[in-house]
Amino acid sequence: MFSWYRQVTAKERKTFWACFSGWALDALDVQMFSLAIPALIAAFSLSKADAGLISGATLVASAIGGWFAGALSDRYGRVKTLQITIIWFSFFTFLSAFAQSFPQLLVLKALQGFGFGGEWAAGAVLMAETIRAEHRGKAMGTVQSAWAVGWGGAVLLFSVLFSLLPQEMAWRVMFVIGLLPALLVVYVRRSVQETDAFLAGQKAAASKPAASTLLGIFRPDVLRLTIIGSLLGVGAHGGYYALMTWLPTYLKTEKHLSVLSTGGYLAVIIVAFWCGCIASSQLLDRIGRRRTVAFFALACVATVLCYIFLPLSDTQMLVCGFPLGFFAAGIPASMGALFNELYPSGIRGTGVGFCYNFGRVASAGFPVLVGHMSDSMPLGQAIGIDAAIAYSLVVVAVLMLPETKGRKMETSA
Template identity: 30%
Template sequence: MTHSKPGKLDVKWHTLIGGFFGYTFDAMDIFLLAMAMKYIITDLGITNADGGLLATATMIGVGLSSVVIGWCADNYGRRKTLFWSLFLFGILTAAIYFATTWWEILVLRFLAGLGLGGVWSIIVSYIAETWPAHQRGRAASFVLSSFPVGAGLASYLAVLIIPNFGWHALFLTGAGSILAAFYFLIFVPESEVWQKQKSTQKEGEKVSIGEIFSSSLRKKTIFGTLAASCGLIGYWGGSTWLPMFLIKERGLPDETAFLFFVILNVGMFVGYNVFGYIADKIGRHKALIISFFGTAITLPIYISMTGETSLLIMGPVYAFFTAFVGLMGSYFPDLFPTRVRTIGAGFCFNVGRGLSAFAPFFMGVIATQYSFATGLMICSAFFGIAAIVMFALPNIDADNKKA
């Protein structure tokens, strides 16, 4: 019995579905730690700074793996590399169920980060290579809008699991990424664009990481990484400790804070998809600048709120503007040619994630010395810096129209 080769339309939609499914678990993996943080700190008797280091270890793993996994994807294919990334971080997250010490969790978070590093960059490369340019903003933003879905799912699972089974059991849910890995293996073929580019290379020739620092790409790589770093320092510094801010400094009960976080992520999901539409209309570069500035303005307003009603309303408004992660998913891949697309986009975003690794740790220190609100105000400043850095990067949509 023979099977027909999937048509371009099938590949396009399977990539969208598989990417959404896979990236959901990328987000869920990270936010499982944020939801369990209070209980880990109490159970293990560690400080806020020690708790922040657990998140930091994850991001360091992501930063270190991004270049290696990008190199593998550009040299050996998107599909197999993505499969192993999803498979390994799922296994390593679930293994925390058996961890009994801070050191064991630290090591497992670092190793899971090594697997996480390739998911974003390979998925956005797939989108860039299967969707037409005029729909890429919406396609990438939709796929990456699975991030707030994963975060909201982690929050909801925390409410269901932690009170009944404890925080260890929460991490078992991370194994769901294995299902996403097999979806790609079964339904999504290797990128045709990558295969065509690969066929033009000489036998044994490998793509070099140094190519993204060539004279034509160096500026894009440096400023892209800087913009991603500033945006993600603000985002991870804030998101890791936002549940603790609501509980400790706004006095919300644990379950209420978790449910507020779910609602906040609904605002983020809407923002991702609205900004994807905006990006296809006015350009991805302009949409990114608006997103960064919007986040820088709304976060200070949000943390100044004290009543439950105002926090409930303003949280989704702030989250609406954090769509820059989805926008970077459609913007960064088109900064680089197919030959180094995954390495280039992955370097900018995931090295940015790696450099943002210390934000949760320093936020923990600031919270201990001052307050969580002070740390969140500092995070808002980084969003503003990211917006300013974007002016040093090209307006790729305008350049494409001129071409």
């Protein structure tokens, strides 16, 4: 399964671990918020819609950050942009611990999201341009599995802190720990090299104004890819965030699970998410990008509907949690390789950052909508309806994109 790792160079391995660590620490910071939603509602007297608004604002900011960071990576380098974005999102996660009001928390979480979206864009292009074509799907999918590692760390941290500390203090300590990812910059500066693809086109890119880099993805020759790729991002993120933002609250408030029991349910989904990423990484280089994404999206629709709407017992829900996490992982694990292979080098960072993160702009409405719908129906039903619609959109979009398996980055167009 991991035999490909022994076939890559030292440069490819160092870049792999830098991106893997970056995504794991990203997930740690982001998932801490969804776990802390009940405590934040109590601390600031928020409604579910207010909590959804914070999540939505973070997603919108991350989309803007991803687009801009992608453009910066096309002009100034993948590695430099990666370092800046890591420091950015770590710093604002830390500041969120000291928020004294709902407006303050809203602004700080939005600023954190700006850096989070940028980190994914820069890291995805860096990894895709460094790894060889025959292993790109496996490497990108495995890097995405780092999300499960960070997610698991967040759940563990949540369980420990909320068991040992008062609720009003525990969530602040969680956000303080969010400063840790900044230490990754030390490793990136010392060990990770700029990609050959970027260096080869650096002179040409330097002569272009910033506006041409940002808007290059809307040229007639790539406009169709940008539109369809963005729709794919909308569906993928919409389903994921509708489900994962509200799942801890759903388990706690409607299933009446204790904190540690909620962590146990999430642990099953998190392990399944990691397994799904690894499975997707293998399928990407075997059956191709389109078939892999379509398979996981269809499976997500069926699994979400069963998980939310069937009258399952606690034990049955625990068992069904594994396929839920497994299939939810396959789509994000596929998008890094697919989006990178759609664009030529000069606008690759911009294209990847826009398509992946544009989905966050539109998908930001899904968590907000879940919050509003839960005022007139059970929270579980609201989550299920939104997620099923979003994953159906993924199927439609991916069938309109070309297959890019094995495509050389320098000839992508």
